[in-house]
Amino acid sequence: MRTLLEDLTAALGAGAVKGDPLELALYARDASVMEGSAGCVCFPTDAAQVQAVVGVARAHGRSVVPRGSGTGLAGGAVPIGKPGAEPVVVVTTRMNRILSVDAAARTAWVEPGVLNLDLSRAVAHLGLHFAPDPSSQQACSVGGNVANNSGGPHCLAYGVTTAHVLAVEVVLSDGSVARLGGTDPDPTGYDLRGAFVGSEGTMGLATAVLVRLTPLPPAVRTLLADFPSAESAAETVSAVIAAGVVPAALEMMDQRITVAVEDFVHAGFPTDAAAVLLAEIDGLPGGVDAAVATVVELARRHGARQVRVAADEAERALLWKGRKSAFGAVARIAPDYYLHDAVVPRTRLSEVLQRVYEIADANHVGVMNVFHAGDGNLHPLFLFDRRVPGALERVHEAAGEVLRICLDAGGVLSGEHGIGLEKRDYMPLLFSEDDLAAQDALRRAFDPERLFNPDKVLPSGSRCGDIRSLPEGVWV
Ligand SMILES: Cc1cc2nc3c(=O)[nH]c(=O)nc-3n(C[C@H](O)[C@H](O)[C@H](O)COP(=O)(O)OP(=O)(O)OC[C@H]3O[C@@H](n4cnc5c(N)ncnc54)[C@H](O)[C@@H]3O)c2cc1C
Incomplete structure (x- = not known):
């Protein structure tokens, strides 16, 4: 009988299947802090080749883990399997037309x-x-x-x-x-x-x-408001939405991340502000001007010290470069970071943010915050050095506590990064046994044998059938 690697190579051709230790190690991770182990990695070029991979994986009793670019932050593309039964990772980078x-x-x-x-x-x-x-x-x-x-x-x-x-x-x-x-x-x-x-x-x-x-919107204006407290910035967020203005974007950065970004990008961000809001309004020119005036007025009313409206496209691009470079800026400060993701009602933002700092302090973990404030999507960013014994465990402890306070505040487990492996075992905090069983039934309607990504999203226990516990050695 041929090996998994031989069968996949016969189906896809040489060069489309990787099984050497370096490749397997690379595809054992995504952008989260988790690591699994891959049986084989393949790079199909069309649906027919994906069908062939599925056939081979089934014949060898292996599960299939779909993977795009591996930027996921919840471990969704991390392959999990016992030794000798590691999944086939199917990477879509060659299906890019x-x-x-x-x-x-x-x-x-x-x-x-x-x-x-x-x-x-x-x-x-x-x-x-x-x-x-x-x-x-x-x-x-x-x-x-x-x-x-x-x-x-x-x-x-x-x-x-x-x-x-x-x-x-x-x-x-x-x-x-x-x-x-x-x-x-x-x-x-x-x-x-x-x-x-x-x-x-x-x-x-x-x-x-x-x-x-x-x-593409005919008109776009971007503004940066700086605040003496995170509370006043958070109140501005609620006030803007309550006023009936829905900005295209409404992002908040706390002082710690603002300083890190400014040191990195030199975009003119105010490093002495407790928090900054980056707002973008787009639409028809008249409406945009009116909405900008409303946001500026509300920011000032809630204590903004300064509101900078980008004068031209270059300044606008610079402000966004600052926001979008936040994670790069952090990489200059700490060897590792864990980017968390949870949601709270907008009106609870500032109190939950305060608790996030307290939880990080209590666990002796550094934390910065940059997030999609408009929809209450928090992204505490925990800084650590995985070489320090116990550091990752403390981060996980802090992350779990943050999830609990977000849920207590009426929030949910994830705003956008997904559940994956990272939050799989927290699902019972949000869903009842019946809820989880209904989700499992839906999943089985698509994939009765759990071929695809079997260890993700739904937790073990409850009525979710044969969901397996994580094998030893998985670094979660
Ligand atoms: C610096 C940084 C910033 C980020 N910012 C954001 C953000 O603002 N908003 C946000 O939502 N996310 C953000 N993310 C998370 C991540 O980029 C997104 O979740 C993204 O959509 C993942 O795409 P990917 O191609 O990398 O998927 P992967 O990480 O490869 O896979 C993610 C999940 O999708 C599944 N999958 C991939 N391709 C397929 C397919 N073809 N069919 C079926 N399943 C598939 C995988 O099995 C896995 O469960 C950020 C990540 C980083 C590193």
Whole structure:
């Protein structure tokens, strides 16, 4: 009998399958702090090759872990399996073609490995873009965006990925290809597209996506307001939304991250501010001017010391460079960071933020905050050095406590990074046994044998059947 590597190589050809220790180690991780182990890594170029991989994996009793660019922060693409039964990691980076663009209908069929920003760049000459814009958009794939139902700074006004996906072509665990969704504005039947978006690679592998394209806004203004306290910044966020203004983006940075960013990017961020808000308003010119005036007035009323409205495109780009370089800036300060993700009601932002600092202090962990304040999506960023004994454990302890206070404040487990492995075992804090069993039944309808990403999203125990515990050695 041939080995897994031999069968996959026979199906895809030499060069499309990797099994050497270095490659296996590289694909054992994503951008989270977790690490698993891969049996083989393959790089199919089309749906037929994905079908072939699924057939080989099934024949060898291996699970399949879909993977885009590996920028996920919840361990979704981390392969988990006992020694000798490690999963096949299926990487979509060679499925990176934009298959068709319909400018009149404002849609495009793309392969899953197309990078988010590449898609927007490719349709910019038509006055269009792909609206979901994760801060990782230069690197992350559309397939990963779909699987994680990703958000981004501009999703406050435009909605997260699911609002921009019309249909998905999926290879299922029996090797068949299904098309979920379509262009019908009022589709009949169950919304299987909606079920698949956000399923984190547990229901099948997306081999093509029909995305909605959004017109580039005719006018855009960006402003930076600096505040003497995080509380006044958070109150401004609530006041802006209460006033009926929905900025395209409304981002908050605390003093610690503002200082780190300024040292790195030199964008003129006020390093003595307790918090800054970066707001972007877009739309028709008259409406944009009025909304900017409202935001400036509300910021001042809530104590902003200064509000800087970008004078031109260069200044606007510089402000955004500061925001989007936050994680790079942190890498200059600490060897490792853990980027957390939870949601609280906007009105609870400042009190929860205060608790985040207290929890970090109590666990002797450094923390900075940069987040999508407009939708209450907190991203505490814990700094640590994994070489220091006990450091990672303290970070996990702090992260767990933060999740609990967010849930107590009426929030949820994840704003955009997904559940993956990272938060899988916290699911019972949010869902009852019956809720989890219903989710498991839905998953089994797509993948009865749990071929795809079996250890992710749903926790062990409860009525979730045969979900396995993590094997020893998984670094979570
Ligand atoms: C610096 C940084 C900033 C970030 N900022 C944001 C942000 O602002 N907003 C946000 O939402 N996220 C953010 N992320 C997280 C991450 O970039 C997103 O979740 C992104 O959508 C993951 O895409 P990917 O291609 O890297 O997916 P991967 O990490 O490769 O995979 C993610 C999940 O998708 C599944 N998957 C991948 N491709 C497919 C497919 N074709 N079919 C089925 N399942 C698939 C995988 O199994 C896994 O569960 C950030 C990450 C980093 C490192």
